[in-house]
Structures are given as structure tokens and as C-alpha cells.
Amino acid sequence: MRASKSVGRRQYAVDSQKEIHISGAEGLYEASEIQTVVQKYIVRALNHPKGKADKIIITIEDIKQKPKEIPALPVATVDCLTPDQARKRAIKLLQTLGVSKRAIDIALALIRKSTMRGAAIISAEKGNRLEPDRERGVRVSRISIDKSASRLLSSRLSRQGINIDTVKEALILASKVISCKDIIAELCVSDDPYYTTGYIASEEFGYVRIPNIKNGGSRFGGRAFFVRERLNIREIIHYLERVPVIIGKVHTCKGFMTVDEIINNPYK
Numbered sequence: 645m646r647a648s649k650s651v652g653r654r655q656y657a658v659d660s661q662k663e664i665h666i667s668g669a670e671g672l673y674e675a676s677e678i679q680t681v682v683q684k685y686i687v688r689a690l691n692h693p694k695g696k697a698d699k700i701i702i703t704i705e706d707i708k709q710k711p712k713e714i715p716a717l718p719v720a721t722v723d724c725l726t727p728d729q730a731r732k733r734a735i736k737l738l739q740t741l742g743v744s745k746r747a748i749d750i751a752l753a754l755i756r757k758s759t760m761r762g763a764a765i766i767s768a769e770k771g772n773r774l775e776p777d778r779e780r781g782v783r784v785s786r787i788s789i790d791k792s793a794s795r796l797l798s799s800r801l802s803r804q805g806i807n808i809d810t811v812k813e814a815l816i817l818a819s820k821v822i823s824c825k826d827i828i829a830e831l832c833v834s835d836d837p838y839y840t841t842g843y844i845a846s847e848e849f850g851y852v853r854i855p856n857i858k859n860g861g862s863r864f865g866g867r868a869f870f871v872r873e874r875l876n877i878r879e880i881i882h883y884l885e886r887v888p889v890i891i892g893k894v895h896t897c898k899g900f901m902t903v904d905e906i907i908n909n910p911y912k
Contacts, residue, residue: 645669645682647689647697665761665835666697669813672711672788672888678704693838707786711888714823716789716797716815718850718895718911721804723902730842730857733903734831737844737852740907741829743870746771748831751868755833758864765877768828768870774877782869784884787820789891800897806853810839818845820889826875833857835865848910850895 648663667689673681682702689697722737724730731752738748750771754764762781765774775782789797789812797815801807814832821830822845833842842857858864871880895911 645685645689645700645702647692647700649695649698663699664694666694667692670785670787672707672786672890694836707888709888711786711788711890712823713790713892714819714889715893716793716819716851716891716895717822717845719801719804719815719853719897720850720906721806721853721855721898721900722906723900724854724856726856727858730854734842734844734854734857736903737846737849737906738829738831738870741768741846741848741870743768743829744771747870751831751870754868755831755866756864758835758866760866763830763867763869765869765871765880767873769873774871775881776877782881782884784817784820786886786888787816787890788888789816793891793894797891797894797897800894804897804899810834810836811853814843815851816891818843818851819891821845821869821884822847823889824880824883826872826880827869828872829870830867831870832867833865835863837861837863849906850911852906 646668647666649666651662651664669685669688671681685702686700689700722733724733735748739745747766747768751764751766754760760779760781762783764781766772767774797812798807801811818830818832821827829844829846831842831844838860840856840858840860842854844852844854
């Protein structure tokens, strides 16, 4: 489901309005679940804090390929109180993972511009943009979680007070991203002005939530994937967009940790 809202002015029969993204959601479901899921998505699109959508596109596709089963990333939260603290701690985590300062700066600038519909793919060492369509970016698709794993995840997130759809859906997406062997890390900032927690995902540190990565009311956001040099970019995009995956196993969900605690206790 993709929901948007038009802003701007109409002139005669020409629609010159700009669309802003309101909400998006997707999953892998049995045919018997479709009606319930579609209704849930519509309600979500019409009752979002960013506004009421005036365009809702729902795509239903029969997936023939058996989903690949992957584990969810472990979850932790960095202790930070301001956007400046969040930025410094995000940079430290990414540099520890081998991402260059140049690549990080490019990603942060793109996220602040908020001009891409999908994610940017950036080489971790040289900071080169690699996605073929820089306006569209890359969309991570065909993702879901097993029902028993979802219940266990909800239980573990509840103990930390973060059992909300935003966290669960981002974790599922990030887990697929990091299951791609050529992706070193993901940096994400939500474009929701009322959700100010971003994250860094990696195989070494898991899914690390970064509170206060932007000020409340800020509409900028986006995501960037940092990848290894000398790779087949089309294979990465095919995996992210076309290969179905399902979360079948849930790891630990820790509470607040310092950056040093996360760095000194990697999961890998």
C-alpha cells in the first residue's frame, strides 16, 4: 500500500500539484487474509498523523517463489537526548563498521533533502552513488514475519515499551536489507514529523535505534544503504525488491545502551 496527499494548486485541467508521502505498508499473506489486511491498510492511510491521504494505491500480487527465511536483527537503543548527540553517535557507529566520513556525509545530506522516494545505495569507502535511478532510489519489498515469530517479537518489544508497528515494520525491513551479504549498514530517518527515532542496522551491531535524531515536527527523512566496493549492483537491487523473505527467528531486544557498549559487544 502506498498512500499520498496532493499539495499545491490546480490550474484548469492540468494537475501541477506535488504529492507528499503519507503512509506505506506491505507484507506476505495468505489469500484468506487479503480482505482483512486491505481494510487495515486503508484505515491506516486515512488516519495518519501526517494527514489524510487523497490517493491510496493497493497492489496485490501472487508470489510464486517460496520466501527465504531469515532471522530478525537483535534490537538495542542508543542513549542520546539531542539531534547533535544522535548524529555524533550514528557517525561513530558507522565509522566503526568501516563506512567512510565522506559516505556518511553524503547519506546525511540526501536524508535532509528528502527528495528520494526510495533508498540511496552508497559505496562505503568512496561514497559513490550506485542506484540507477537517483530520483526513485531502491525500494525494499516482499517482506513479512512468521506469526509465531511476530508474537515473540511483540512480547520482547513490549518489555522495552516499543511494541509499535513503526518499530516492528522497520526491523523487518532492516533485517532483509542486512541479510544481503554486500550491504554493510543501513542508516534510516523516518520522514514522519512525529517520529524522531532513527536507526542504524548492521550484522555486527543489529538494529540500533537512535532517539532524537531530528527535532519533532521536522519532515525530512530517508534511508541509505552502505555497500562494499566492486559488487554487482543489479543483483543487490533484485534481492531487495524481488526476492521474498520472511522472518522466522527473533533475537534479543535490549534496552538503552551506550555507543561503547554496543561497539564492544558485537553480535557477529
